[in-house]
Amino acid sequence: MSEKIRIKDVTPVKIVKPKDASTKPNYSARSRIYVRAVQGTFENIRRFFGLIFLGTFALIPWLQYQGQQAVLLDIAEQRFSFFAITLWPQDLTILAYTLIVSAFALFFITTFAGRVWCGFMCPQTTWTFIFIWFEEKIEGARNKRMKLDERKMDVDKFIRKSLKHLSWITVALLTSLTFVGYFTPIDELFVDFFTFDTGFWVAFWVLFFTFCTYANAGYMREIMCTHMCPYARFQSAMFDKDTYTVAYNAQRGEKRGPRTRKMTPEQVQEKGLGDCIDCNLCVQVCPTGIDIRNGLQYECINCGACVDACNGVMEKMGYEKNLISFTSEHELKGGTTKIFRSKLVGYAIVLVVMSGLLIADIAMRVPLEVDIIRDRNSLDRETNQGLIENVYTLKILNKSQQLRTYTIDVKGLVNARYFGDAEVVVSGGEVFTLPISVATEPENLEVGTQKIRFHVSTVDDNGDIIEVEEPTTFIFTGV
Secondary structure: OOOOOOOOOOOOOOOOOOOOHOOOOOOOOOOOOOOOOOOOOOHHHHHHHHHHHHHHHHHHHEEEOOOOEOOOEOOOEEEEOOOEEEEEEHHHHHHHHHHHHHHHHHHHHHHHOOOHHHOOHHHHHHHHHHHHHHHHOOOOOOHHHHHHHHOOOOHHHHHHHHHHHHHHHHHHHHOOOHHOOOOOOOOHHHHHOOOOOOHHHHHHHHHHHHHHHHHHHHOOOOHHHHOOHHHHHHHHOOOOOOEEEEOOHHHHHHOOOOOOOOHHHHHHOOOOOOOOOOOOHHHOOOOOOOHHHHHHOOOOOOOHHHEEEEEEEEHOOOOOOEEEEEEEEHHHOOOOOOOOOOOHHHHHHHHHHHHHHHHHHOOOOOOOEEEEEEEEOOOEEEEOOOEEEEEEEEEEEEOOOOOOOEEEEEEEOOOOOEEEEEEEEEEEOOOOEEEEEEOOOHHHOEEEEEEEEEEEEOOOOOEEEEEEEEEEEEEEEEO
């Protein structure tokens, strides 16, 4: 046996690390994004929806209904007023249905058209672009802002920076006052705040939300979308190959490369170039700083800014538009988008069903709540007339916004005698507490408990009778 067995040297090689390896960070620092202004169809749509959202947000707390703030979420009183409807903690199902409908509406839209909520209606996006608008007006266009930040501090830079931050703080303060105005009377809030007459907690929340708006829209911006908003993380579960998203047509655009407008299509083809001239405008206008040409990314908020920028370039070059467009994966591969698919239809069915339940719950809602509390100090007692008496506390919640007169009586007890006010007047949104007692002769009772009902009724403005029966127990110990 003269053949040698081949062996492999597996002696580990010593790895020598640089001396400063331990001091280097394992992540790259965030680069500031200088968003370039863009004009186009989707930019106009975004501005339109942004103005609608901003105007609605600013107007609603100032609306009045029957002499009161139309929309007021009074947490201290546990009362939420929406024009003619006042919701209480007992109306939790309405809140639950509302949240479910909102969630499935968001799921439906996302499955169909991607993150258009983020790009066109999200408050973070709206306020970020407002802050960017002030930035552009005061510091100049993208290149001017970059050069301004590279300069050392001088008088001009100090004035521009001061004006920018002053405008940001002003917008943030007005936003915060409007938001807090949803939870406390807004007319009093503005007067008390600027006259330094507001309470501690109101002032705290105004300043807190001012700081949050200033920090989120002025500094954090895309960090809120890429690292803090959970929607960016679970959106992929709703996407499929038929979802319309902002996408780059690589088959048409590659190979990228610069060229002049005078180059003929034949000359472009000879160089092996696609329609993308590699101008990077799609990157410069992106509020999250991504390159859409790298494919679908979770940072993309579907604002369409890159679509407008690219279409503008294609128009100048004389090329066909929509190199970057709202399209689906199937269309990019030459197929067709299937609109009616099981996932989308499923979301639509659930959305319709839950919307129906929400409407039904609101329509069948009784604007009256009655609660009975037994006296815990004694089960029963005998009166001077030899009657057996039970003592209760009756609470009437007027869930309407108008003054109501309620009639009270007792059912379910033979020859029941009711002691207390048989008719009470309760203001809108008031909880009225009434001590009462019920008694009857001992021969009408059996030892133990007996079910009785308190009947409370009123007549609304339309002449309809509103009534509620609340059950409780009548106790006779026989002692």
